[in-house]
Amino acid sequence: MTPGPLLSTPPLPDFGPGVRPATLEQVPEAAGLLVPHDGEPVADVRGRPDRWAQLTLVANAVRREVPTLAWGMGAALVGRVLGAGIRQGGQGAGTGQAEAGLAREWAEVPRGAQVETWWGEVPLLWRAGSVTAWAGVALPGPLRDAFLASLAGAQPRRPGSPLEAVGGEAALRAMLADFYARARADALLGPVFAAHVSDWNTHLDRVTAFWVTMLGGGATWRGNLNHVHAGLGLRGAHLTRWLELFGEAARVHLPPAAAALLVSRAGAMGARLGQRATRNGPHAGRVP
Numbered sequence: 001m002t003p004g005p006l007l008s009t010p011p012l013p014d015f016g017p018g019v020r021p022a023t024l025e026q027v028p029e030a031a032g033l034l035v036p037h038d039g040e041p042v043a044d045v046r047g048r049p050d051r052w053a054q055l056t057l058v059a060n061a062v063r064r065e066v067p068t069l070a071w072g073m074g075a076a077l078v079g080r081v082l083g084a085g086i087r088q089g090g091q092g093a094g095t096g097q098a099e100a101g102l103a104r105e106w107a108e109v110p111r112g113a114q115v116e117t118w119w120g121e122v123p124l125l126w127r128a129g130s131v132t133a134w135a136g137v138a139l140p141g142p143l144r145d146a147f148l149a150s151l152a153g154a155q156p157r158r159p160g161s162p163l164e165a166v167g168g169e170a171a172l173r174a175m176l177a178d179f180y181a182r183a184r185a186d187a188l189l190g191p192v193f194a195a196h197v198s199d200w201n202t203h204l205d206r207v208t209a210f211w212v213t214m215l216g217g218g219a220t221w222r223g224n225l226n227h228v229h230a231g232l233g234l235r236g237a238h239l240t241r242w243l244e245l246f247g248e249a250a251r252v253h254l255p256p257a258a259a260a261l262l263v264s265r266a267g268a269m270g271a272r273l274g275q276r277a278t279r280n281g282p283h284a285g286r287v288p
């Protein structure tokens, strides 16, 4: 998969031909986001829908951990997104602010940020998660170069986790809801579920968390699949039917490659559940 574009809010800096105007739709695919100094207000954005749109866009990028480089008023904007107080220039550090080329407004240290350089009371260079912020209006060349180099180095983060490949948690949940609707209506599987699941919302939460975890989206599910299925009286036929219906739902809801990925993962897990069944001697064919 090719790395996504390097996006920028206006004015687009002269970083080469690869930089594109940022839109909210492109944020999930972006390799990085630039938020340059634009001289526009940050603390008071009343009557400025354009500014609100930028705050939304930046918040989206930060939430998705898109590497972000911001400077000048852009740094203040990102600071605001991270919940920091915004201070007006001229306070405290006096003439030194002009000397450092500070923007008219600057952000206090956002929670969890590390300040690398102070200018008097002003956090001049700080980092928070995927954000690098420089409170001066002119971005130092080495900072720009380091950021661009880190993007090149970070490209292995694409194609991303298998979870991204299947379209994220929302896509997964919709597909699973359909799968369990099919399973409940099925003559062989339906009675097993009816006997053991009463709260379907909770079940859907748990199986969604399970698949999010299996697909590399974080350890949100903890449990033991064998223990969960022990005592349900499952036979090989249950497993076969389960996998059939799972494949049907996956193919309806997901692009072919994503469906194939999910079905192969389920098949591998089903085989492990099945192995336990065959080890069971007289109960062969039953999942314990």
Ligand code: HEM
Binding pocket: 189, 192, 193, 196, 197, 206, 207, 210, 222, 223, 225, 228, 229, 232, 234, 238, 239, 240, 242, 266, 267, 269, 270, 271, 273
């Ligand atoms: C690859 C095959 C399978 C996978 C990956 C799978 C996955 C899961 C997961 C993740 C849960 C929820 C675990 C939790 O609550 O934390 C679950 C529960 C359950 N599964 Fe499966 N399952 C498989 C096969 C089957 C089959 C063949 C049946 C037969 C009908 C079945 C019936 C159930 C039932 C009834 C529960 C609810 C148990 C309870 O809450 O008491 N599963 N399964």
